[in-house]
Amino acid sequence: MKVAVAAVALLVAASVAGARPLATPGVSSSSILIGGTVPLTGEAAAAAGVARGADAYFKYVNAKGGVFNRKITYKYLDDGYEPQRTFLDVRQLVQQDGVFAIFNSLGTSNNSAIRGFLNQAGVPQLFVASGASTFGRDYKKYPWTIGFIPTYSGEGKVYARYLLAKRPGAKIAVLYQDDDYGKELVSGLQAGLGAKKSLIVKKVGYDPSASDVRSEVASLKASKAKVFMIFAFGKFAVQAFITANQLGWHPQIVVNDVAAATSLMQLSPPKATEGAISIVFGKDPDAPMWKRDKGMKLFRSIMARYASGQTPNGYYAAGMASAYTLVDTLKKAGKNLTRKSVLTAATHLNEKTNPFVLPGIKVHTTPSFRFPISQVRLERWHKGHWVIFGPLLSAKP
Amino acid sequence: MAQFWQQVVSGLASGGIYASLALALVIVYRSSGVINFAQGEMATFATFLAWTFLHHGISFWPAFALTLAVAFAGGVALERVVIRPVEGRPVLTVVILTIGLLILINGATQWIWGGAVRKFPSPFSTRPIHVGSAAFSIQDIGIVGVCLVAVALLTLFFRFTKLGLGLRAAAVNPEESRLVGVRVGWMLALGWGLSAALGAVSGMMVAPVVFLDPNMMQGILLYAFAAAVLGGLESPVGAVVGGLALGVLLNLLGTYFSTFGGEMRPTGLFGRTAVRRV
Numbered sequence: 001m002k003v004a005v006a007a008v009a010l011l012v013a014a015s016v017a018g019a020r021p022l023a024t025p026g027v028s029s030s031s032i033l034i035g036g037t038v039p040l041t042g043e044a045a046a047a048a049g050v051a052r053g054a055d056a057y058f059k060y061v062n063a064k065g066g067v068f069n070r071k072i073t074y075k076y077l078d079d080g081y082e083p084q085r086t087f088l089d090v091r092q093l094v095q096q097d098g099v100f101a102i103f104n105s106l107g108t109s110n111n112s113a114i115r116g117f118l119n120q121a122g123v124p125q126l127f128v129a130s131g132a133s134t135f136g137r138d139y140k141k142y143p144w145t146i147g148f149i150p151t152y153s154g155e156g157k158v159y160a161r162y163l164l165a166k167r168p169g170a171k172i173a174v175l176y177q178d179d180d181y182g183k184e185l186v187s188g189l190q191a192g193l194g195a196k197k198s199l200i201v202k203k204v205g206y207d208p209s210a211s212d213v214r215s216e217v218a219s220l221k222a223s224k225a226k227v228f229m230i231f232a233f234g235k236f237a238v239q240a241f242i243t244a245n246q247l248g249w250h251p252q253i254v255v256n257d258v259a260a261a262t263s264l265m266q267l268s269p270p271k272a273t274e275g276a277i278s279i280v281f282g283k284d285p286d287a288p289m290w291k292r293d294k295g296m297k298l299f300r301s302i303m304a305r306y307a308s309g310q311t312p313n314g315y316y317a318a319g320m321a322s323a324y325t326l327v328d329t330l331k332k333a334g335k336n337l338t339r340k341s342v343l344t345a346a347t348h349l350n351e352k353t354n355p356f357v358l359p360g361i362k363v364h365t366t367p368s369f370r371f372p373i374s375q376v377r378l379e380r381w382h383k384g385h386w387v388i389f390g391p392l393l394s395a396k397p
Numbered sequence: 398m399a400q401f402w403q404q405v406v407s408g409l410a411s412g413g414i415y416a417s418l419a420l421a422l423v424i425v426y427r428s429s430g431v432i433n434f435a436q437g438e439m440a441t442f443a444t445f446l447a448w449t450f451l452h453h454g455i456s457f458w459p460a461f462a463l464t465l466a467v468a469f470a471g472g473v474a475l476e477r478v479v480i481r482p483v484e485g486r487p488v489l490t491v492v493i494l495t496i497g498l499l500i501l502i503n504g505a506t507q508w509i510w511g512g513a514v515r516k517f518p519s520p521f522s523t524r525p526i527h528v529g530s531a532a533f534s535i536q537d538i539g540i541v542g543v544c545l546v547a548v549a550l551l552t553l554f555f556r557f558t559k560l561g562l563g564l565r566a567a568a569v570n571p572e573e574s575r576l577v578g579v580r581v582g583w584m585l586a587l588g589w590g591l592s593a594a595l596g597a598v599s600g601m602m603v604a605p606v607v608f609l610d611p612n613m614m615q616g617i618l619l620y621a622f623a624a625a626v627l628g629g630l631e632s633p634v635g636a637v638v639g640g641l642a643l644g645v646l647l648n649l650l651g652t653y654f655s656t657f658g659g660e661m662r663p664t665g666l667f668g669r670t671a672v673r674r675v
Binding site for chain 1: 399400403404407408410411414415503504507511512513514515516523525527532533534606607608610611612615616617619620647648651652
């Protein structure tokens with residue numbers, strides 16, 4: 001019986017495929033089906049807003065008529081931040097649901113796990129939600145993949161240039177998460193310091209499955225460094241701030257963007273975080289400076305309408321920023337939407353109007369430069385909020 | 398040398414965290430012969446309950462007591478409803494069941510409270526104290542102190558009360574205990590209730606330090622297993638000694654053998670021991 005059902009299903013599938021051999025999967029005259037994965041559960045569940053924010057933005061666009069009268073459906077599945085689940089999810093999205101493209105999937109290992117499969121199948125892997133530079137750099141091997149946010153190595157270089165200019169000669173201690181994510185930040189910092197690499201007097205990695213980083217911070221303190229780099233994830237960054245303060249160590253702290261969410265920073269006592277430095281490229285809904293900003297007003301109204309009851313934090317804004325760029329890309333790809341045309345559009349971006357990223361930042365790509373956002377500014381934590389300072393900086397990897 | 402003492406002191410502080418959860422593991426093992434893999438998740442769930450109570454304006458210690466009561470009742474209920482049906486089955490069956498509980502309770506926590514990291518108030522001051530070159534806080538002493546008080550109470554309970562004797566008897570020899578009138582089924586449930594309450598204490602002590610999120614206890618559980626095994630799975634005193642020793646050992650190894658990094662992590666070594674014992 002089961003065999004018979006399967007055979008019938010196969011026949012149906014074959015005849016459907018046979019009837020419209022030229023149709024683009026996931027695209028009809030009235031709809032576009034986009035797929036993605038995100039941790040709705042598990043250690044990184046706090047970042048789920050990246051998908052939910054994007055989804056809310058698509059609903060807003062749909063209410064205004066969609067793109068060329070096509071409504072966007074964004075089907076995002078929970079992968080619990082586990083790469084093997086990402087792979088199963090994406091296979092289902094591509095083979096069963098027939099999505100047009102994979103968009104905004106979150107996590108470095110998670111995107112690495114699906115990259116080979118998607119490129120083999122010729123499915124666009126658009127605007128990867130990870131700062132690992134491999135997603136923008138290795139386009140020769142993976143032509144269907146493109147990144148989005150500034151790379152971790154580019155971020156490390158920005159910090160290096162800042163320190164060389166403002167704190168020349170200061171000894172540096174580094175706490176980093178002992179995986180690809182933390183290591184790329186460290187190598188970016190080292191590359192940026194160049195000949196002054198020896199200013200890093202001590203670096204200590206922590207295991208992401210550890211319970212706390214107090215021991216690591218204590219041994220970094222012993223280096224007597226004047227600058228403390230926190231290249232961490234989530235609560236480990238908070239613990240690092242608090243421990244340094246508790247130990248009576250008050251260096252200039254630099255914390256990487258992923259660990260610098262306002263909601264995380266506010267968990268520490270103000271004394272521990274005051275004066276810390278990070279980078280920024282998107283507008284932070286929690287920062288008072290954007291209160292009257294048009295883009296953030298739009299953000300809040302979309303949140304209220306299409307994601308009511310959820311806390312409108314930076315993750316949602318980041319999701320909307322990439323959703324905006326995707327809609328832009330789909331428009332650029334034209335009425336006759338194919339996977340090829342969307343890839344061409346995604347690699348010829350020159351977008352100056354994204355309302356969710358900082359004014360002045362150009363979302364810019366070429367076929368051989370696939371790092372859509374490669375400009376940032378610096379920000380300093382002051383009295384419970386991030387305050388932006390200094391000019392636009394290049395954060396090329 | 399300054400660094401050595403600082404590492405010992407923060408090792409003791411982390412060790413107190415491992416010890417508090419190890420205690421809960423030991424109590425369940427001692428009263429029912431089961432290794433409870435869901436112990437950490439039960440503790441996290443209870444801590445979220447406490448957070449909810451606090452959030453609704455109840456002050457710390459009443460919320461603490463309320464959480465203990467709810468956790469105790471929840472532990473008893475879990476034993477009666479989930480563990481009871483597999484009582485007397487091979488130990489592996491029970492272990493798998495507790496792993497299932499781990500996933501279930503973790504999912505429930507995420508579903509109810511979401512994945513965000515939260516602040517949890519500490520009953521103790523976090524003001525740093527400097528002794529010589531080492532710094533620690535009253536909070537660190539508080540965690541270790543609460544563990545020690547719990548051990549003292551448990552020892553008294555197991556040694557000098559009839560109920561404690563009944564609990565021990567039910568675990569060691571259920572048949573004969575039943576013959577002399579011990580209600581074995583309820584003893585097991587009581588053991589689960591006790592350990593759930595202890596886990597809740599652990600969660601509420603730990604949360605101010607490592608911050609509250611649905612996976613708060615997952616890393617700690619590994620160390621707690623190691624601590625419990627190191628101290629002897631049946632001994633509450635052993636759990637505390639094991640936890641503190643493990644905390645210090647991990648710190649010193651990490652500091653002075655940093656070149657070995659990952660390879661030297663004793664979690665792996667002890668973890669394997671724990672798996673073999675079950």
